[in-house]
Amino acid sequence: MAANIRAASAADVPAMAELIAVKRTFLESLEPVMWRPSEAAAQMTTAFFTHQLGQPNVIARVAESGGHMIGFVVGVLQDAPPVFAPGGKTVLIDDFAITEGGEADAVASDLLDAVMSEARARGAVQIIAVAAARDPRAVRWLEAKKLRVASQWWTRTLTH
Numbered sequence: 001m002a003a004n005i006r007a008a009s010a011a012d013v014p015a016m017a018e019l020i021a022v023k024r025t026f027l028e029s030l031e032p033v034m035w036r037p038s039e040a041a042a043q044m045t046t047a048f049f050t051h052q053l054g055q056p057n058v059i060a061r062v063a064e065s066g067g068h069m070i071g072f073v074v075g076v077l078q079d080a081p082p083v084f085a086p087g088g089k090t091v092l093i094d095d096f097a098i099t100e101g102g103e104a105d106a107v108a109s110d111l112l113d114a115v116m117s118e119a120r121a122r123g124a125v126q127i128i129a130v131a132a133a134r135d136p137r138a139v140r141w142l143e144a145k146k147l148r149v150a151s152q153w154w155t156r157t158l159t160h
Contacts, residue, residue, distance in 0.1 A: 003070060003107045005114050008060035013049045015069040016062070019097040020045060030134045033157045049095075052076070059091065059122075061114045063098075063107045071098035071107045075115040077122055088125035091115060096129070098137070108141040116145070 008016065021042065027035040038044070052058045052074055063071040074095040080086050093115065098104045116127055129147055131138035 003063040003065045003103060003110060005061055005063050005110050008053055008062045008072060008074075010050060010053055012062050012069065012072070013046055013053065016049050016072045016095075016097075017042065017045045019069065019072060019099065020095060022099075023097040026135070027132055030132055031155060034155045049074070059115050059118045061111050063111055065103060065107075070101070070103065071111055072096070073111040073115050075119055075127075077119060077124055086126050089119070089123050090126050090128055091119035091124045093127065093129040096131075096138070104137065105141065105144075108137070109144060112141065112145050 021037075024035060024037050024041070028037065053060055055076075057077040059075040059077065061073055062069050072095070073093055075091040075093045077089050077091055080090055093112075096108075096111070098108050098111075119127065127147065128150075129138075129142055131142055133139070133149075133152065
């Protein structure tokens, strides 16, 4: 069954928050200090997604299959820092989560296409997507869309 891609609405926020919580658990397994969620993470995530969906520069899409959300992506249209001149707006994707399963690759592709298409129509000339370097699914999905690594964050604990 093909997933249905549509604009996200406020009614989608609880399911989006659940999906990102699962992803954050995975991210924490990769880097337990950097991605350790705060005690307020669930409440803050819900408030943040609700706020984002009301912003005119946000492009948020969800994927549904069988009446259940199986993925979402949030892109934010913004200007580049003033020291760079890419020639137009940038769409920044930070929140992007897909459930496990056989449809995951197709759903990720469709969600990314939907955001890129809308961003392009609204004047964006580039996409920046935040992904963990050791998240093989995200790396595969972004490379399939011809995104390249342009920056990296390096981390370690300072307690030992």
